[in-house]
Amino acid sequence: MLAAVVAGVLAAAPLGPTLGVGTLLQCQEQLGLRAFVTGTPRCPEAAKRCFGIVVHVVVEGDAPVVAPVWFAEQVAAANRLFGTIDVGFETLEVRTEPAERASIESRSDRDHLGRGEHGTASAPAGVVHVWVVRRLADVDIAGDEIRGVHWRDRADPTRRFVILSSIAGDRTLAHELGHFFGLPHSRYPESIMNKTPREDPPWELRGFHAREYAIMRGRRDAMVADGTLRDRRRARPRSQGVPKNASRSSAPD
Secondary structure (H helix, E strand, C coil): CHHHHHHHHHHHCCCCCCCCCHHHHHHHHHHHHHHHHHCCCCCCCCCCEEEEEEEEEEEECCEECCCHHHHHHHHHHHHHHHHHHCEEEEEEEEEEECHHHCEECCHHHHHHHCCCCCCCCCCCCECEEEEEECEEECCCCCCCECCEEEEEECCEEEEEEEEEECCCCCCHHHHHHHHHCCCCCCCCCCECCCCCCCCCCCHHHCECCHHHHHHHHHHHHHHHHHCCECCHHHHCCCCCCCCCCCCCCECCC
16 A cells, blocks of 8 residues: 555656655655565556566665665656657566675676576566666766666677666656667757756756657557567556565566
8 A cells, every 4th residue: 555655646746856755755665675666656547558667776785775766756757758659667576786786887897787687587578677776987988977878788789778877867767768769869958868958948847859759659669569678558458456476576467
């Protein structure tokens, strides 16, 4: 019940830099790591296509590098911005990563995150893998760090995934999913794919340009057709619930 209330609040909350609700954070913490699944929004009912996320969270000491509410805000923002192309996302599973992966410094570090996580018995194909780390270095500018990246393993570019840093803003996952859905960086003032510093339009009004949505629609259909993404709307009946013996750290297939 608590998880359902948390997810409902996130789904209804306006997009902004933070939810700013202390009690919500406390509820998420009480759920522990399970809240990365049970406390994040599900695919909106209006979304005709629903895609799964497996989130890999680095744990340092006894705590994840971000709170579950932080990731829930990321998913909520992505669901709103991708709603125009009838796409929703929901977290299926949370996996913990060791503390030595807290700081991703090199291209090689990025490559190794995704190895063994695509199309194996323990990690079936058709989902978006998202790693959450404490620090993500800019591999092009020494000493700098970035908020997120959509990365392709250089040994096998079909292995691609998202890495988010703990400093990421609430639309960073949506930005990286834009790359996952075929978008380059752009110069459209209203687009979150435009990295140019600017004040207009304000951050809370930015999303995707109509031409970007057209590209993502095409890539959406192509990725479903080639198996890169599995549409959960078609994989299971809409009325199917969580089996009584299902793990609370993952959602049913």
